[in-house]
Amino acid sequence: MGNILLVSFATLVILNVPLAVGLGLSSLLALAITQKVPLFLIAQRMFTGLDSFPLLAIPLFMIAGRLMERGGISRRLINLATNMVGSVAGGLALVSVLACMFFAAISGSAPATVVAIGAIMVPAMIKAGYDKDFAVALMAAAGTIGVIIPPSIPFVTYGISMNASIGQLFMAGVIPGFIMGGSLMAVCYVIAKKRGYKGTVRPTLKGFLSSLKESIWGLLMPLIILGGIYGGVFTPTEAATVACVYSLFVGIFIYKELTYEETIKSFSEAGVTSAMVMLIIATATAMGWILTTEQIPVKVATAISSVAKDPVILLLLINIILLITGCLMELNAAIIILGPIFLPLLMKMNIDLIHFGVIMVVNMTIGLLTPPLGVNLFVAGGLLKEVTFKQIVKASFPFLVILIVDLFLFTYLPGLSLFLVKLFA
Incomplete structure (x- = not known):
């Protein structure tokens, strides 16, 4: 069953079948051909995978991000960033990265960050004489910070899949997120x-x-x-609800830019995006159940253990696997499927699950910047139609290199991820 599942899924990916359909269809094929269990178990597992209170945080954070975006927050964050670093060489590029860092602390989504900040900053950079491909590639790269600095939707997915504290994962993402932003700004300065x-x-x-x-x-x-979660006032899911209410209040009564029409559009856009993500999570859960039933995680763990005798080599191999996976698979699906596969190895090598959460999410984030999937590349490309996909990929290479360097820093210096977690433990 496992062989049929993996071969059929790989074939569907090559045929460019939508990921959610590929995950679900390959799972159905595996069960139908082997006839080991009834097919209705796929629907049952999909339902069970979504029947989770913490998963409510995903659509709620998406709604909050959309409300903040349409409520005028992105423009104000850009103004703040401009007054901080706008005078430095490559000032607008630095402003773009800094604004993405600010907006990342609101949206929890990489594509949303690219659109919210890029729609304003790409035209501004081009008007100031920046190369078009550089401006677009920079937004694709800077948008990756959107899923590292909390709140982060992939951290929610990882926490549920690996039974790890979502609050601690949020805290663990703060320093890596700032390091990624700082390193991207350094590359911008050199190029500028x-x-x-x-x-x-x-x-x-x-x-x-x-x-x-x-x-x-x-x-x-x-x-x-973060204060509410660590202060014990509310859970991460309740925090997402607070974020929605707060976004509505600020957009309507403070900034007074969130109209009835804009509010409806925010809910509609968040609903569509949430439905896509949740369907992927549901079908990935079904596939994950089949993989576990066929003891694929145990077999993979045994194979890797025969090569990796210590944590250094193990993490190197896992990083290579995740970097390749990130090029081919949506990050939430990859987390649900691969996380439990690596779990026995992590436990055996005494690798902290919070630390590994940062490693895994950063890996998957880099996948947003690498073809053929490269979601951020396509989203950023939509901001400026005259720049080709090939030009964006080429211009994003320096940013990709520095993000991989950051990845290995986070991998082998766990204190960068765990410092704040231990400080507030």
Whole structure:
């Protein structure tokens, strides 16, 4: 059954069948051909996979992010970032990365971050003389921070799949997220000096304080979420509900930019995106059940154990596997399927599950920037039609390299992920 499942799924991926359909159809084929168990078990497992209170956090965080985006928060965050780093060489590029870091603390979604910030910053960079392919590729790369800095939808998925604390995962993503943002800004600065991209704004203290005042309501949201979770006030799922209510309140009564029509559009867009993600999670859960039934995790663990005798080699092999997987599979599905496969090895080598959560999510995040799947590449490409996909891939290479360097830092320096977790334990 396992062989049929994997071969059929690989074939469907090559044929470019939608991922959710490929996951579900390959699972059905495996059961239908072997006739070991009734087919209705697929529907049962899909339902069971979604019958989880913590999973409610995914659509709720998506709604909160959309409401904040349409409520004017992205423009205010960009103004704040401009007053912080706009005068430096490559100022607009640095502003783009910094604004993505701010918005990541609201949306929890990489594509949402690319669209919200890129729609404003790509035209601004082109108008200031930046190369078009550079501007688009930068937004694709900077958007990856959207799923590292909390709240993070993939961290929710990982926490549920691996029975790990979602609150601790959120806290573990803070320092890696800032390191990724800082390293991307460093690459931008080097490229800007080489190509002559100059700063466009002379920031003043008055301008900074004014922009900080305007954006403070948006910046408070991640503090409320993390503070509430670690203070024991609410669970991560309840925190997502608080984020929705807070986003509505700020957009309607504080910024007064969230109209009835914009609110309906926010819920509609979040609903469509959530349905796609949840269907992928449901079908991935069904496939994961078949893999577990066929003892695939145990077999993979045994095979890797014969090669990897210590944690250093083990994590290197896992990183290679995850980097390749990230090029081919949606990150939430990959987490649900591969996480339990690696779990016996992690337990055997005493590797912290929170630390590994950061490793896995960063790996899958890099997959957003690598073809053929490369979701961020396609989303960013939609911001500027005259730039080809090939140009975006080529321009994103320096950013891809630095993110892989960051990945290995997080892999072999667990303190970067676990410092805040231990500090607030």
